[in-house]
Amino acid sequence: MRRRELIKGLALLPIAESVFGTKPVSNVPLSGNGPLESLSSSGSLRQPAFVMDGHIHVMSRQLIEGLDIGQRYSDGLVDLPRMKEGKINAMFFSVYTPEPYYPGHFEVKNTFRVVELALDQIQKNNTTIELARNASEIVEINSRGKMAAFLDLEGGFDMEGDLLLLRALYRLGLRSVQLTAHNRTNSFIDACSDKRLWDGINDKGRKIIEEMNRLGMVINVAHASSQAIIQAANTSSHPIAYTHGGFRGIVDIKRNISDEAAKEIAAKGGVIGLQFGSYFNDPKYYKWENSRPQSDTRAVAPDKPFLTIEDADQEVAKRLPYVYRGVIPEDHKMGVDQLAKVVDYGIRLVGEDHIAFGSDFDGGVALPKEMKDASDYPEMYKALKAQGYSQSRIDKVMGLNWLRLIRTVTEGK
Template sequence: MLTRRRFLRYAAVAPVALSPAVWSASPSVPQISARAMTIHKRALIFDGHVHALDREFYHGGSMGTQTTVGQWDLPRAREGGVGAFFLSVFTPEEYYPARFETKQALRRIDHALRQLEMNRDHVELALNSADIQRIRAKGKMAAVLDLEGSYDLDGDLGVLRELYALGLRSAQLSAHNWNQNYADACCSPPKSNGLNDHGRDVIREMNRLGMVINVSHSSDETISQAIDVSDVPVVATHHGLRTVNNIPRNMPDILLKKLAAKGGIFGFQIGSEFAYPKEYDWLTAQRKKTFWDTASIPDRVKGKTIYEVDELVAPQFPMLGAQVPESVMMKVDDWVAVVDKAIELVGEDHVAIGTDFDGGPTLARGMRDVRDLPMITDAMLRRGYSEERIDKFWGGNLLRVFGQVTHASKTIAS
């Protein structure tokens, strides 16, 4: 059996071979208009969801080293204009059955903090909006820790407070795609019909601490009830529109309107699975299952140690977009058209970006990785977006709400 240290040493020198079927072809460098590049470089690009460290946790290495693996690292993010990002502290379902999820969250936060220290000349941890502005003034990127898969909070607000003390400033209410004992997820049979009393206590404590309430992966009932209970706006960091692709992971218009009416922000996941039904249907047919199907997990992890679970899940990281034929491939303009639908519905003050890079999105035609975010700015100009609207989408809206939430925190009792 591999220990944690031996596993990382092994993985660093012998990275897992990924099936060619999951690799997208490497397109050439896209041509971007001079005006789009000028606007993009000036804007604050604040990405609401990035799997920035999954690869490094399981396979070793530094986020500061540019690679050809995956979609994101610090050098490529800088080239793509990124100024701030929500760094996903991802705890997959495989850790849940044996109740390893709290330990895994602590390991991931420890790893994130060590990676940030290792790359302190280029990136710093941000705890509030003032931190983001201060870090950006120094020419660095700002990282906000966001827990993805909050099975960890089950039954104990003390865990939430300890994670906050370590630097966590955002957390998904639901577990990844499973229900737990306080908030139903999008893709499991309902257990609490949204939130139970403890789930409401979690929201109130997050309000008190000054933490972003992230409703991505939550069920419709959970999202609706969270908006009602929270004293501050809530955020869907990486989502899609159900009117575009009718899957439970996407949000219906009625909830988008409700989220926006209370000042919330809707972050668009960059991939085709949420935003382009033609490509989603093709991918689902190839896989012969939906991307949120977790039914086999309990049997696969039964009796395993946490280190054996590490070995089991390591091959999936980084989670890459699938290779698809051009005949079904989404274009960047197709993706921006989905953003248009939300703006028509709730206005330009409630939209943002939450790419989900290295979390599995199949990128648009011609897009290699985070370096090609300016393609979106160019597409927005082609659709007649003003510079003000582009600035709001790329970071202004998310920064505003992040400031509201973190500044609304009440004094924490010692």
């Protein structure tokens, strides 16, 4: 075993003890992916050594409603108390610039607002959470019993793709950027649910990918067209992330990833994060939901631009918090066992090193029936355990795959 791999593995050992209150056995064999096959004193498989989510919505409510993420809310799915109860060690702390800001070209201003607010709220709650800009910082923050926030942008940082704005966001601590403008095609990449202008990505898109590689930023291709995902994977010199979605082989919708695109991501060492929503992962639920009138137009931009950013704020405020508001018949509720089957589909397709979770908490998803909010994250560990997976595989899916990808992109290791 190489010395660097041993050090990486040892660095993860404090995580389980500081967050879960469980101490890994000292004589557990280690590999480059951290502690594997660790057993409790009773001989049963332990809880995951490290839990990281690839997509948790934050700052929309805090910006519009003036809330503090350190508070426990009576609604929604996410706040720091509930994330702590869910035993989440780290997350893609995903700030969001949705469609209402695009027609008036307010996306740049909103993005800087939510990034600044995220930094401010992380600082206000620094006894619980800290900003992490690379994998080593994630591990170090966890070793002190705190959650790590890896800042990620969902939505357009600039519809024109100005590299100077991208660099400024990097200086602020942003380390992951979704290339599409959420569900909208922008000036350099096609979105999965919008018009196709570029047959994937264009030369500007390739320059943005090259710059993100140079800076050490995670390239997030969630919401991109299948062709764009494949081209991004081939263009990038680093592994890329599909932070949240499902598989078209399970539910055949454009928003889910094709087998071909998933294989391209995996071939470059990337990671595919599975969203917790029933619509993406349960064919029975999808069929039922798709037969009903759809009232949530959160992803639809107005035909005419709002005159001010405050007008756009008012439109966004109408839909907060972003939670599923329907009533699901009992026999149509998805269980975590179905989500575990989707994990298994992904592992069979691309291998256990390339599958993880991106819950999309507070992203409007209809959660599995065993989960009410972020505090129920351990239900996914139970589901994987019930699937019969080894502790090594569970550890990878629950978080170590994300950590490996971040380490490669941000530290070149």
